[in-house]
Amino acid sequence: xxxxxxLTPLGVAALGLLAERPMHPYEMYQLLIHxxxxxxxxxxxxxxxxxxxxLAEAGLVKAVGTEREGNRPxxxxxxxxxxxxxxxxxxxxELLARPATEYPSFPQAVAEAHNLPAGxxxxxxxxxxxxxxxxxxxxxxxxxxxxSKGVEQRFWMEIxxxxxxxxxxxxWIRQLHADITSGAMPWHPxxxxxxxxxSKL
Numbered sequence: 001x002x003x004x005x006x007l008t009p010l011g012v013a014a015l016g017l018l019a020e021r022p023m024h025p026y027e028m029y030q031l032l033i034h035x036x037x038x039x040x041x042x043x044x045x046x047x048x049x050x051x052x053x054x055l056a057e058a059g060l061v062k063a064v065g066t067e068r069e070g071n072r073p074x075x076x077x078x079x080x081x082x083x084x085x086x087x088x089x090x091x092x093x094e095l096l097a098r099p100a101t102e103y104p105s106f107p108q109a110v111a112e113a114h115n116l117p118a119g120x121x122x123x124x125x126x127x128x129x130x131x132x133x134x135x136x137x138x139x140x141x142x143x144x145x146x147x148s149k150g151v152e153q154r155f156w157m158e159i160x161x162x163x164x165x166x167x168x169x170x171x172w173i174r175q176l177h178a179d180i181t182s183g184a185m186p187w188h189p190x191x192x193x194x195x196x197x198x199s200k201l
Contacts, residue, residue: 007091009041010051015060015088018080022064025049026075036142040158052078060084106169118180118187125177132170139163 007015017028025048032043055061056078064079080088113121139159146156153160179185 007087008051010043010047011055012088012091012095013037013041013043014048014051014055015080015084018061018078019085019088022077022079024067024075024077025052028052039162055084060087114187115190117190121187122177122180125173125180129170129173129177132166132173136163136166136170139166 013032014028017023017031023031026045029043029045029048032038032041032048037043052061056063059081061078061080061084063076065077066074067077068074116124139162143156143159143163146153146159176185180187
């Protein structure tokens with residue numbers, strides 16, 4: 001039997017969908033994309049089919065029927081089992097309560113940015129700010145759409161969370177860009193930065 005810690009993010013998403021109602025993996029994929037949950041988990045049709053198959057092997061979901069449309073391959077519909085629902089609830093409780101140690105790439109890039117000339121760093125930060133502004137606008141549009149359709153906020157809280165994180169990162173980068181530009185944060189050539197850093201070890 002699988003444990004909740006063995007559930008991948010996509011496995012959690014799949015169980016969450018099947019907790020709503022029985023459906024086949026292709027329908028699950030379409031729904032994840034429609035809800036823009038591909039911002040939360042990496043979603044690919046083949047990977048989703050494989051994930052649902054593993055959930056079935058672990059006894060968390062079961063096949064409840066198949067259907068065929070025209071010449072298309074048969075599609076198997078799955079339903080969540082009581083143990084699958086318990087596993088989902090247990091994993092969600094753990095994820096909500098305990099901050100996980102993650103290793104995002106941007107903090108590492110910030111830590112090593114001194115290896116690049118100031119002009120290059122400023123240009124790259126400007127590119128990232130443009131991308132974050134576009135993401136923020138997209139999130140705000142999604143929130144507006146959900147509100148206009150009368151969808152209860154508890155079903156799209158993650159949009160507000162992502163808005164807060166994206167806005168905070170954008171504000172921090174703007175300040176960093178301003179500090180480097182104004183000279184408030186002196187930026188030495190990379191080779192001098194390496195020597196200085198070594199002298200502090």
